[in-house]
Amino acid sequence: xxxxxxxxxxxxxxxxxxxxxxxxxxxNGVKENTFAEDVKIGLTSQRKFLLPKYFxxxxxxxxxxxxxxxxxxxxxxxxxxxIRQNSDEISGHNYHKNILVELGSGSSQKTRYLLKSFLNCHxxxxxxxxxxxxxxxxxxxxxxDEFDRLKIDGIHSVYEKGLLIxxxxxxxxxxxxxxxxxxxxxxxxxxxxxLKLIASTMNVxxxxxxxxxxxxxxxxxxxxxxxxxxxxxxxxxNLLKRINTELNGxxxxxxxxxxxxxxxxxxxxxxxxxxxxxxxxxxHEIREKIHFKKGETxxxxxxxxxxxxxxxxxxxxxxxxxxxxxxxxxxYFALCLMRKVPS
Numbered sequence: 001x002x003x004x005x006x007x008x009x010x011x012x013x014x015x016x017x018x019x020x021x022x023x024x025x026x027x028n029g030v031k032e033n034t035f036a037e038d039v040k041i042g043l044t045s046q047r048k049f050l051l052p053k054y055f056x057x058x059x060x061x062x063x064x065x066x067x068x069x070x071x072x073x074x075x076x077x078x079x080x081x082x083i084r085q086n087s088d089e090i091s092g093h094n095y096h097k098n099i100l101v102e103l104g105s106g107s108s109q110k111t112r113y114l115l116k117s118f119l120n121c122h123x124x125x126x127x128x129x130x131x132x133x134x135x136x137x138x139x140x141x142x143x144x145d146e147f148d149r150l151k152i153d154g155i156h157s158v159y160e161k162g163l164l165i166x167x168x169x170x171x172x173x174x175x176x177x178x179x180x181x182x183x184x185x186x187x188x189x190x191x192x193x194x195l196k197l198i199a200s201t202m203n204v205x206x207x208x209x210x211x212x213x214x215x216x217x218x219x220x221x222x223x224x225x226x227x228x229x230x231x232x233x234x235x236x237x238n239l240l241k242r243i244n245t246e247l248n249g250x251x252x253x254x255x256x257x258x259x260x261x262x263x264x265x266x267x268x269x270x271x272x273x274x275x276x277x278x279x280x281x282x283x284h285e286i287r288e289k290i291h292f293k294k295g296e297t298x299x300x301x302x303x304x305x306x307x308x309x310x311x312x313x314x315x316x317x318x319x320x321x322x323x324x325x326x327x328x329x330x331x332y333f334a335l336c337l338m339r340k341v342p343s
Contacts (some may be wrong), residue, residue, distance in 0.1 A: 010165050020150065021140050026157030026165060026341045036247055040286040043298070048290075050239050052130070052185055052301040053158070057242055061133045065107060065237040066265060070227040074220070075181060079211050080110045080331040083179075086326045086335070089116040093324060093337055094207055098122040099174040105129030106183050107139045111177065112146065114209075119149055128170070130155045130162030160197065167201025174206050181213035181219050181333070184268070184304040191304070195318035199340050208320065208338040212306045216332055218262050221305065225260035225269050231260035236300055237273055247285035259297065268304040272297040311336065 012027040031039070035054060042049045058063070068076035083090070091114065100118065103109055108129060118125050127143070129136055131243055136154045143150060155162045166174075176198060178196050183191050198208060225232050236258045243249040256273045263270050275292035282289050306314075308325075311334065315322055320338040 010161075010302055015138070017141065018144070020144055021152045021154070023124060023136060023140070023154040023156055023326055024154060024165070024280075026161040035242075036286050036330070039243055039247060039283065040288060041187045043283070044288060047299065048297070049299040054239060055235065055301070056133045057238075059241070060235060060238045061106065061135050063231055063238060066229075066231040067227065067235060070229055070231060072223040072227045073232075074212055074224060074332055076110070076290070078328050079179060079181075079335065080113070081343065082326050082328055082335045083110050083113045087113040087117040089324075089326075090114060090119075090209065090337065091121055094118075094173075094175050095121055096205070097173045097175050097207070098124065099126045099128065099170055099172055100177060101128040101130065101131050101170065101174055102177040103162065103250040104178065105131045105139065105154075105178065106133070106135060106180075107192045108143060111181055112143070115143070115150060119147060122149075124149050124151065124153045127152050128155060129159055130159065130166065131154070132158055144212060149163055159194070163197060163201050169205070173203065176202065176206065176208045178208070180212050181303070183210060184213055185301060186304075187302065188304065192314060195314060196266065196321060198289070199319045204340065206340065207323070208340075210281075210336050210338065212311050212334045212336065213303070213335055214327075214331055215267060215305045215307050218264065220332075221259070221262040221269060225271065225303070226258075232260065232271075236260075236273065239300060240273065244282060247283050249283040251281055252279075262305075266302075266304075267306070267310070270299065271303075272299050273302040274336065306334070308334070 010027060011024050012023045015023045038051050065146045069074050115125060115127065136156055140152045140154050143152060155165055186194055214311045237253050237256065240253055240256065244251050255276050256278055259274045260269060260333040275294060275296045278294045279292050280289050312322065315338055321341050322336050323339050324337045325334055
C-alpha cells in the first residue's frame with residue numbers, strides 16, 4: 001500500500017513504533033472548531049448542549065470501557081457474541097480482502113474475532129484503525145503481540161478525515177467496519193449524510209460492516225444508560241471535568257446530576273446533565289458566565305435505536321444495499337454487511 005505521506009495535505013506527521021505499526025496524525029485541513037469554541041457555542045445556546053465527540057479523552061475512553069462491562073449495558077457483549085459466532089461467515093463473504101478499516105476502533109476488542117478469521121484465510125492482514133483517542137497506540141501494540149501476521153497503519157483522526165485518507169490511499173478491496181451502533185449517535189439526517197460519505201469512499205469490491213442497536217423493551221434501554229455502578233453517570237459528567245481542566249471552568253459536579261431516558265417518539269436514548277439548583281458557572285478560557293435555572297439541562301448525547309425497516313431505509317437512501325444481516329437470539333442487536341449500489 002502506498003505511504004500516506006505521499007498524499008500532501010492529509011497527514012501532518014507519522015510515528016513509527018516498529019516495522020509492523022505506524023500511526024498517522026491527520027492534518028487539520030479545513031479549520032474545525034476547537035473544544036473551547038464548541039463549548040462556548042453549546043453552553044450559550046438557548047437549549048444548552050455539548051457535543052458527544054468530546055467524551056473520549058483518556059479518562060472518558062477508560063470509563064466507556066467500564067460501561068461496556070456493566071451487566072446493564074448489553075450492547076457491547078451482544079454485538080461481540082454476534083461477531084464471535086459469525087466471524088468465519090463474515091470473512092467468507094470477504095474472502096478476497098486482506099485490508100480492514102475500522103472507524104472508532106477503541107480497544108479493538110470485538111475486532112479481534114474478525115482479525116483471527118481473516119488471518120485464517122490470508123498470510124497477512126493490514127488493519128487500519130481510525131480513532132480520535134490515544135487508545136489507538138496501546139491497543140495497536142496489544143494486537144501486534146496477539147497476531148504475528150498483522151500489520152497496523154493507525155490513523156489518529158476524526159471519522160470524516162480518516163475516511164478520506166483511507167478511501168484515497170487504499171485502492172485494494174477492503175472491508176470498512178463501524179461497530180457499537182455508533183451510527184445511533186448521529187442525528188438521523190447526519191447519519192444519512194455520514195453513510196453517503198462512507199459509500200462515496202467505497203470501491204465496487206469493498207464492503208461495509210456496521211452494527212445497529214435495535215428497539216426493545218423500554219426498561220432494558222433505560223437501565224443500559226443508568227447502570228447501578230454509576231459508570232455512565234461518571235462518563236457523562238467527565239465532560240464537565242474536562243471543561244474545568246482544559247478551559248479553567250468552575251463546575252461543581254455535585255450540583256449536577258446525570259439523566260438518561262428513552263424518548264419513544266424519536267426512537268432514541270437521550271443523555272443530559274441536570275442542574276440541581278439555580279447557579280452561575282464561570283468558564284474563564286471562553287470568558288463566559290453560564291447561568292443555569294434549577295432543573296435546566298445540558299443535552300450531551302442521543303443514541304438512536306433502530307427497526308429493520310429503519311435500517312433498510314437508511315441504507316437505501318445512502319446508496320447501500322444489505323447483503324447479510326445477523327442478529328442475536330432475542331433481537332437486541334443487528335450486524336449488517338453492506339455493499340455499494342453500482343452506479
